[in-house]
Amino acid sequence: MEYFLQQLVNGITLGSIYGLIAIGYTMVYGIIGMINFAHGDIFMIGAFIAIISFLIFGLTSIALPFILLFVLLISMLFTACYGWTVEKLAYKPLRGSFRLAPLISALGMSIVLQNFVQVAQGARTKAIHPIITGKFEFFKESDFVVIVSHLQIFMVLLTIALMAGFTFLITKTDLGRAQRACEQDKTMASLLGINVDRTISVTFIIGSSLASVAGMMFVLYYGVIDFYIGFLAGIKAFTAAVLGGIGSLPGAMLGGLIIGLIEVMWSGYISSEYKDVAAFSVLIVTLIFFPTGLLGKPEIEKV
Amino acid sequence: MSNKLLSVENLTMKFGGLIAIDNLSFSASESQITSIIGPNGAGKTTVFNCLTGFYKPSEGEMILHKDNDSISLKKYTDFKISHKAKVARTFQNIRLFSSMSVLENLLVAQHNELMVASGYSIFGLLNLKRYKDKEREAVEKAKYWLDLTGLTTRADDNAGDLSYGDQRKLEIIRAMCTNPKLLCLDEPAAGLNPKESSELNKLLKFIKTEKQTGILLIEHDMSVVMGISDHVVVLNYGKKIFEGTAKDTRNSKEVIEAYLGVEE
Numbered sequence: 001m002e003y004f005l006q007q008l009v010n011g012i013t014l015g016s017i018y019g020l021i022a023i024g025y026t027m028v029y030g031i032i033g034m035i036n037f038a039h040g041d042i043f044m045i046g047a048f049i050a051i052i053s054f055l056i057f058g059l060t061s062i063a064l065p066f067i068l069l070f071v072l073l074i075s076m077l078f079t080a081c082y083g084w085t086v087e088k089l090a091y092k093p094l095r096g097s098f099r100l101a102p103l104i105s106a107l108g109m110s111i112v113l114q115n116f117v118q119v120a121q122g123a124r125t126k127a128i129h130p131i132i133t134g135k136f137e138f139f140k141e142s143d144f145v146v147i148v149s150h151l152q153i154f155m156v157l158l159t160i161a162l163m164a165g166f167t168f169l170i171t172k173t174d175l176g177r178a179q180r181a182c183e184q185d186k187t188m189a190s191l192l193g194i195n196v197d198r199t200i201s202v203t204f205i206i207g208s209s210l211a212s213v214a215g216m217m218f219v220l221y222y223g224v225i226d227f228y229i230g231f232l233a234g235i236k237a238f239t240a241a242v243l244g245g246i247g248s249l250p251g252a253m254l255g256g257l258i259i260g261l262i263e264v265m266w267s268g269y270i271s272s273e274y275k276d277v278a279a280f281s282v283l284i285v286t287l288i289f290f291p292t293g294l295l296g297k298p299e300i301e302k303v
Numbered sequence: 304m305s306n307k308l309l310s311v312e313n314l315t316m317k318f319g320g321l322i323a324i325d326n327l328s329f330s331a332s333e334s335q336i337t338s339i340i341g342p343n344g345a346g347k348t349t350v351f352n353c354l355t356g357f358y359k360p361s362e363g364e365m366i367l368h369k370d371n372d373s374i375s376l377k378k379y380t381d382f383k384i385s386h387k388a389k390v391a392r393t394f395q396n397i398r399l400f401s402s403m404s405v406l407e408n409l410l411v412a413q414h415n416e417l418m419v420a421s422g423y424s425i426f427g428l429l430n431l432k433r434y435k436d437k438e439r440e441a442v443e444k445a446k447y448w449l450d451l452t453g454l455t456t457r458a459d460d461n462a463g464d465l466s467y468g469d470q471r472k473l474e475i476i477r478a479m480c481t482n483p484k485l486l487c488l489d490e491p492a493a494g495l496n497p498k499e500s501s502e503l504n505k506l507l508k509f510i511k512t513e514k515q516t517g518i519l520l521i522e523h524d525m526s527v528v529m530g531i532s533d534h535v536v537v538l539n540y541g542k543k544i545f546e547g548t549a550k551d552t553r554n555s556k557e558v559i560e561a562y563l564g565v566e567e
Contacts, residue, residue: 174410174417174438181400181411188398191355192412193385193481 002144007268008261013152013221015260016159020214021237022244022252023166024207030183030247031203032095037106038086040234041113042208046079046215047225048117051128054219064131075216076209082113083208084201092197110230117227125226132220155217162213163253166206170249179203183247232276236263239283245296254294258282306333307368308517309354309485314363316349316541323349325541327363331485331534334511336518338528340552341538342561347521348395350538351487354519355392356380369484386415391483393474395490401463405454405473408462409445412480417441448476452506468499472506479510485517486510492524500524504531529553537561 021043028036053074057067090109094101135149170176181189182199190196218233219225240259244251259279266278286293309331316324324346331337339347352358354365356379365376367388379388400408410417417437449455452472457465462473471491478486488507492500508531510516522528528535528549535552537545539561545552552558 174414177403177407177411178414178418180403180407181414184400184402185398188394188400189411190382191385191392192477193382193415194411195382195386 002139002142002146003268005138006144006146007264009146009148009152010268011261011264012257013155013260014264015257016155017214017217017221017233017256018237018240018259019253019256020159020162020210020217021233022240022256023163023249024211025238025241026244026246026249026252027179027203027207029241030249031179031200032091032102033099034091034102034106035238036091036204036207037103037234037238038090038109038113039207039211040230040232040237041110041117042079042083042086042230043211043215043218043233043237044117044225044227044230045082045113046075046208046212047218047229048121048126048215048227049075049078049212050216050219051126051225054128054131068132072213072216075212079212079215080205080209083204083211086113087201087204092200110234114227114230121227123227125224127224128219130220130223151220155221158213158217162210166210167249169206175199175202236276236279239279239286242283242293243286245290245293248293248295248297251293251295307331308333309368309519310364310366311350311354312364312366314350314353314365315361316346316353316358317361323541324353324360327538327541327543329536329543329546331517331519333484333517334515335533336507336511336520336531337534337536338520338522338532338549339536339538340522340528341544344540345538346541347538348489349541351392351489351519351521354485354487355390356384367485385481385483389482389484390487391478391481391485392487393478393489393491395493397467397470397474399462399470399474399477402461404459405449405462405465406442406445406458408473408477409448409480410441412477413441413444444480448479451509452476452502468495468502471495471499471503475503475506475510479514479516483516485519487519487521489521490523491520492522492527495524497526500527503527507531 021039024039024042025036028034028039050071053071054067057070062070086109090105091102094105132151132154135147138146138148170179178189178194178199179202181192181194182196186196218229236259237256240255241252242255243258244253244255259282262282263275263279267275307330311330312328314324314327315322327350329337339350341347349358353360354376356376360377366373367376367390369389374388376388376390384390400411403411446455449458454469454473457469462470465473475488475491492503495503504527507518507520511518520528520532532549535547535549536543537552537555537558544557544561545555547555
């Protein structure tokens with residue numbers, strides 16, 4: 001029981017990271033109908049910017065909460081610029097082209113970003129000392145002590161706050177309305193005076209900044225990053241988005257959580273070597289039994 | 304004669320060798336309903352597509368006169384058609400945002416005003432008073448149109464759940480929420496029952512008299528065309544074959560020939 005609780009806590013924490021990245025996939029798919037395979041690498045860029053700014057702020061004597069806030073804002077800002085630029089350079093010129101064109105462009109962009117970071121930052125892994133330390137211990141009398149670290153609480157709370165804010169943005173604000181309108185009918189939206197190009201850019205900016213938060217959490221949680229982390233994390237977040245129903249925002253959050261839990265539970269109870277196999281088997285099973293995902297809407301074609 | 308709103312001059316649209324619109328000139332006025340009729344394939348929808356920036360005309364000009372200013376519609380594409388040129392349109396098929404609520408559909412049409420007021424959503428997130436006031440205004444305006452069309456009770460339902468006739472009405476009032484000078488309606492009465500189409504007539508008459516909006520109407524339903532048009536333009540094979548009042552159109556030999564064919 002205690003062991004299970006521990007895995008549950010770890011799973012939810014990992015799920016937050018996947019959920020935040022998955023939102024970027026699902027939003028971009030919703031609005032322009034393409035899988036942005038460079039999104040995982042945007043997450044990786046976010047992690048790198050976070051680690052660089054942690055190191056810079058580490059030299060100063062600013063209090064820890066402020067450092068966290070500054071790093072968060074800086075990595076969101078820079079990563080959003082990357083996301084925006086990628087969209088302008090690689091996807092916008094291909095809008096209106098055949099469906100596979102932006103997909104191939106995205107794969108290319110992913111390789112470009114990976115190699116850019118490899119050249120600019122070196123191929124060796126970068127490590128950082130734990131920044132948020134401290135933990136709560138539960139069930140001290142039993143033989144298995146459940147540990148909930150302050151970091152895990154910070155990550156989960158930050159994710160919940162971001163997702164709440166984000167849901168508000170999409171459902172209640174004018175920008176969100178415009179975004180949903182573009183998702184359904186871009187021609188009509190532009191005839192009603194909505195600047196569709198700008199709305200798409202904003203989508204990429206929001207998706208990228210959420211991914212950068214995930215990147216910063218990854219740095220804090222694992223402490224070790226390299227230029228290749230975006231690939232695996234990206235594919236898993238993509239799995240999460242598909243599992244939840246691609247195009248559905250609550251689905252992406254739910255999917256992230258489920259993938260995080262499956263991965264952790266599998267490593268905890270069966271074998272940590274095969275955790276990736278478990279996560280991707282979920283993708284296959286989902287596609288066979290729920291082609292539209294858990295919360296995705298089936299497309300009904302009128303005859 | 305009221306003020307001239309739109310003048311189309313020598314408009315020609317060629318697709319390769321096919322001439323869809325051939326040297327067409329007509330004008331439409333403020334507070335008037337100008338109907339464009341003609342057999343299928345006469346080029347009516349192509350005229351709309353030129354006006355709203357979907358096609359670039361091969362030749363000719365389309366001038367919109369508003370506020371003592373004349374602008375060429377050729378220069379406007381995309382969202383600027385609605386935002387800057389103040390031209391709104393609907394399509395032959397219904398294109399509502401079907402999984403958004405009726406109210407949201409009307410608010411989307413007021414996107415630009417809200418966007419500026421909300422400082423591109425940044426202030427909107429902070430819930431500043433200025434934005435709240437503007438949003439209340441937008442909801443009021445939506446409510447005004449909903450009351451007028453009797454859709455108020457359905458405001459929170461998904462637009463896709465409305466009946467066909469109500470969806471048609473919603474499309475028109477959504478277009479009106481963009482404050483257009485010129486409203487282009489492509490077969491708004493298609494598929495409506497007689498009661499719905501008489502309601503539509505009433506709505507269009509209200510729009511032209513109360514809102515001083517010029518309406519361009521493509522329609523096959525002659526009861527609508529003859530009932531409300533101030534001015535009728537008849538096209539056949541991309542050419543204008545007749546222009547005049549509804550009554551004159553009904554008696555015109557050319558029009559009857561175009562629709563029914565010539566007796567051998």
